[in-house]
Amino acid sequence: xxxxxxxxxxxxxxxxxxxxxxxxxxxxxxxxxxxxxxxxxxxxxxxxxxxxxxxxxxxxxxxxxxxxxxxxxxxxxxxxxxxxxxxxxxxxxxxxxxxxxxxxxxxxxxxxxxxxxxxxxxxxxxxxxx
Amino acid sequence: xxxxxxxxxxxxxxxxxxxxxxxxxxxxxxxxxxxxxxxxxxxxxxxxxxxxxxxxxxxxxxxxxxxxxxxxxxxxxxxxxxxxxxxxxxxxxxxxxxxxxxxxxxxxxxxxxxxxxxxxxxxxxxxxxxxxxxxxxxxxxxxxxxxxxxxxxxxxxxxxxxxxxxxxxxxxxxxxxxxxxxxxxxxxxxxxxxxxxxxxxxxxxxxxxxxxxxxxxxxxxxxxxxxxxxxxxxxxxxxxxxxxxxxxxxxxxxxxxxxxxxxxxxxxxxxxxxxxxxxxxxxxxxxxxxxxxxxxxxxxxxxxxxxxxxxxxxxxxxxxxxxxxxxxxxxxxxxxxxxxxxxxxxxxxxxxxxxxxxxxxxxxxxxxxxxxxxxxxxxxxxxxxxxxxxxxxxxxxxxxxxxxxxxxxxxxxxxxxxxxxxxxxxxxxxxxxxxxxxxxxxxxxxxxxxxxxxxxxxxxxxxxxxxxxxxxxxxxxxxxxxxxxxxxxxxxxxxxxxxxxxxxxxxxxxxxxxxxxxxxxxxxxxxxxxxxxxxxxxxxxxxxxxxxxxxxxxxxxxx
Ligand code: SF4
Ligand code: SF4
Ligand code: SF4
Numbered sequence: 237x238x239x240x241x242x243x244x245x246x247x248x249x250x251x252x253x254x255x256x257x258x259x260x261x262x263x264x265x266x267x268x269x270x271x272x273x274x275x276x277x278x279x280x281x282x283x284x285x286x287x288x289x290x291x292x293x294x295x296x297x298x299x300x301x302x303x304x305x306x307x308x309x310x311x312x313x314x315x316x317x318x319x320x321x322x323x324x325x326x327x328x329x330x331x332x333x334x335x336x337x338x339x340x341x342x343x344x345x346x347x348x349x350x351x352x353x354x355x356x357x358x359x360x361x362x363x364x365x366x
Numbered sequence: 367x368x369x370x371x372x373x374x375x376x377x378x379x380x381x382x383x384x385x386x387x388x389x390x391x392x393x394x395x396x397x398x399x400x401x402x403x404x405x406x407x408x409x410x411x412x413x414x415x416x417x418x419x420x421x422x423x424x425x426x427x428x429x430x431x432x433x434x435x436x437x438x439x440x441x442x443x444x445x446x447x448x449x450x451x452x453x454x455x456x457x458x459x460x461x462x463x464x465x466x467x468x469x470x471x472x473x474x475x476x477x478x479x480x481x482x483x484x485x486x487x488x489x490x491x492x493x494x495x496x497x498x499x500x501x502x503x504x505x506x507x508x509x510x511x512x513x514x515x516x517x518x519x520x521x522x523x524x525x526x527x528x529x530x531x532x533x534x535x536x537x538x539x540x541x542x543x544x545x546x547x548x549x550x551x552x553x554x555x556x557x558x559x560x561x562x563x564x565x566x567x568x569x570x571x572x573x574x575x576x577x578x579x580x581x582x583x584x585x586x587x588x589x590x591x592x593x594x595x596x597x598x599x600x601x602x603x604x605x606x607x608x609x610x611x612x613x614x615x616x617x618x619x620x621x622x623x624x625x626x627x628x629x630x631x632x633x634x635x636x637x638x639x640x641x642x643x644x645x646x647x648x649x650x651x652x653x654x655x656x657x658x659x660x661x662x663x664x665x666x667x668x669x670x671x672x673x674x675x676x677x678x679x680x681x682x683x684x685x686x687x688x689x690x691x692x693x694x695x696x697x698x699x700x701x702x703x704x705x706x707x708x709x710x711x712x713x714x715x716x717x718x719x720x721x722x723x724x725x726x727x728x729x730x731x732x733x734x735x736x737x738x739x740x741x742x743x744x745x746x747x748x749x750x751x752x753x754x755x756x757x758x759x760x761x762x763x764x765x766x767x768x769x770x771x772x773x774x775x776x777x778x779x780x781x782x783x784x785x786x787x788x789x790x791x792x793x794x795x796x797x798x799x800x801x802x803x804x805x806x807x808x809x810x811x812x813x814x815x816x817x818x819x820x821x822x823x824x825x826x827x828x829x830x831x832x833x834x835x836x837x838x839x840x841x842x843x844x845x846x847x848x849x850x851x852x853x854x855x856x857x858x859x860x861x862x863x864x865x866x867x868x869x870x871x872x873x874x875x876x877x878x879x880x881x882x883x884x885x886x887x888x889x890x891x892x893x894x895x896x897x898x899x900x901x902x903x904x905x906x907x908x909x910x911x912x913x914x915x916x917x918x919x920x921x922x923x924x925x
Binding site: 245246248249250251252255256259260262263265266267268269270277278279280281321322323324328329340347351353356366 | 433434435462465467469520521523525526575576577578579580581582583584586587590591597598607651652653654655656657658659660661662666668670712903
């Protein structure tokens, strides 16, 4: 079982993963706004977020998480394709949801991981889901 | 069209008119970015104009690789006539701004005319507006970015909006003002802020959702992947990611090439306490990469970006400030008010040497003075016109160390020979940024053998990378051929290295011709001090290199 491990301490905010994902998906075009991974900046940190399932309603409870000294809105880090997050993980023209399909785990691995040089995204193998 | 978007946005601030045009036919001969912008600018603008007059224009230009995901393809070049040097000049906006222009569907934005009241240019794909910006006038660049984002009702769209803005120094059209995007100064941007200011253009805010089409997606992926593999294998590239331009700090200190106290004394021991390893441990929080840059050489601190080495030395040892925290504070003020760190550092160093207002090494006064000049208090009238103006004001022109009205960066051309030739022959006044030979010259700083060719090659390669839309730092680790491959895969055209290098040379000549027509002749030189007053027994042997350089460039000596 493969998983993508995200280490936001290493993320430089370069958004090469967004480009890679969109290029893999669109084949002959680039468009980070249509990528299935988006890099969210919060203060001086970057959170690469890989899109998850579509939901037609947003949560009615808002949650704050504290990491270190900084309080984050959980919505900013959540993967759902959700109305609360406006255009995020939606096609810019018709707003169809965009979901990660964990593209090509065979060599050279998922496109986003392949172009992430900082080590923020890595592909790891685990025995199974826990 | 592949790679390019094929569209130019022409904004006439006098009439409030915005037009969408096709990219000029010559685009394949100049690619885009610095090359195409220079071509357009030199055709549309009379070189003899006063830079602060209404006739001056600003051309913002991305290249065919900007925003495509090509490694380090983040560059938006900004060409205008500079009030500091009276020459043509070209700044490089890094971070995400260039990629966003491309995503909005444009290659170039041409700004002309002058608005009577402050405005902001807002671009959302096809929706383009000139909005009143009175409420932003007088604000620092960081407040401006925040206020613009806050005014956008959708917070997610606000996050994705990229902003280029001037600070109060630019508003006052001061020659040493620069422009800021995402909290990072536009590299080589000195003087450009003033043109935005005089035109009443406080900021450009842009968000785009369009595709950039590529001719051969698969081939492009392979080319970019191979560049990433090359970088991963290179030790120096890893060091550059870790330390950025500070890779140069120790070697430069060791050979005594750092400008200390306005180049008036050899570097003392105290400077040895500055160490990139210590910065990394104590001040830097993480590496930051511009759009699609696998190198990520910029450094994030708690207080925004850490200055790059040229800015650090100018706001540090050049003024005898040996305290990175103070330098960081000073840099932060420069960013907020939109002052160019290198020129203000050099100007203050001159004031210190003259013992006017300031004294070497006095941190409190140093910080207060930068702030005062940012705010536009009385002292700004003297400092914010640059070091040459200051030196003349105090009738001590010999204290000014610069070329074509712009101070030399804090790397001593007596110790490192080639960089002196670069200062002398740069079309934008003294800068190392258009011919960054420093890393390569560390092997043999004092030799002049082959330096003319080295400088020429770096100048042409830099010009061409900036025309493609690639960060010039990438050339330290990746060969030009790899970018030509990306260019060909992206555009579907077949550019050859020889032709590409020839374009680099053409760009240099167009810039130079513009300057000649602007009345700048016989100014390829270095300050007399660098030619006559030795440091560690060394002077610059500029004459010999210059002769060789003119031959290489096919210039018949001085016109
Ligand atoms: S490519 Fe890696 S370092 Fe760059 S933004 Fe994506 S996750 Fe972060
Ligand atoms: S795994 Fe593939 S589809 Fe999923 S985010 Fe990464 S590149 Fe995109
Ligand atoms: S090398 Fe540094 S400055 Fe250039 S694009 Fe990369 S991160 Fe930005």
